[in-house]
Amino acid sequence: MIYELQPLLYAYDALEPYIDKQTMEIHHTKHHQTYINKLNEALEKHPDIAEIPLEELLKNPNQIPQDIRSAVINHGGGTYNHLLFWNSMNPNGPHKPTGVLMDAILKTFGSYDAWWKEFSDAAVGQFGSGWVWLTATTDNQQQNNTQLKITKTSNQDSPLTQGEMPLLGLDVWEHAYYLKYQNKRADYIASWKSVLGWKTAQAIYETLIKS
Numbered sequence: 001m002i003y004e005l006q007p008l009l010y011a012y013d014a015l016e017p018y019i020d021k022q023t024m025e026i027h028h029t030k031h032h033q034t035y036i037n038k039l040n041e042a043l044e045k046h047p048d049i050a051e052i053p054l055e056e057l058l059k060n061p062n063q064i065p066q067d068i069r070s071a072v073i074n075h076g077g078g079t080y081n082h083l084l085f086w087n088s089m090n091p092n093g094p095h096k097p098t099g100v101l102m103d104a105i106l107k108t109f110g111s112y113d114a115w116w117k118e119f120s121d122a123a124v125g126q127f128g129s130g131w132v133w134l135t136a137t138t139d140n141q142q143q144n145n146t147q148l149k150i151t152k153t154s155n156q157d158s159p160l161t162q163g164e165m166p167l168l169g170l171d172v173w174e175h176a177y178y179l180k181y182q183n184k185r186a187d188y189i190a191s192w193k194s195v196l197g198w199k200t201a202q203a204i205y206e207t208l209i210k211s
């Protein structure tokens, strides 16, 4: 399988003034493209592994041959994480979840605002380059036991590797905000709340609780 950069669901300037056009364009066409290219380069060395879906490789990196394992974790993680990041934003929203995902957020965090406070505090507090996620974990031994969690990962590590399914992800690498926000990461994170798009998170969650 050869991975390719997918077009965004919206224009590069669609998230203005919260996320600027230049940042979006560079982030998508340079950063994300580079992760994809380097993932493809690594997988070329092991065509048999290339047939396994990326999600499965990241869930269980021990199956990846040693000589390309860190490349797949880093660049495969970057490939997968950024796709979810683009789909975690949408100028048309919905900026708040609805239905079963909203029910689960209320049950776990008490309110949407309390969820946001915990999520944004985690994002501000992430040391160095990394991500903050809303994830779901399912205990396979029990039905109806899907738990929501806020998780941080460093570099391009995926929550999949620690057994969690990411629903929504916020990139707090400096390349995600530096042109507009420089050192003011907290301002970038506060702005991000206004461009959230919950449709993908809801779809992943609904699939997960049905399985």
Ligand code: MN3
Residues within 6 Å of the ligand: 027, 031, 082, 171, 173, 175, 176
């Ligand atoms: Mn990034």
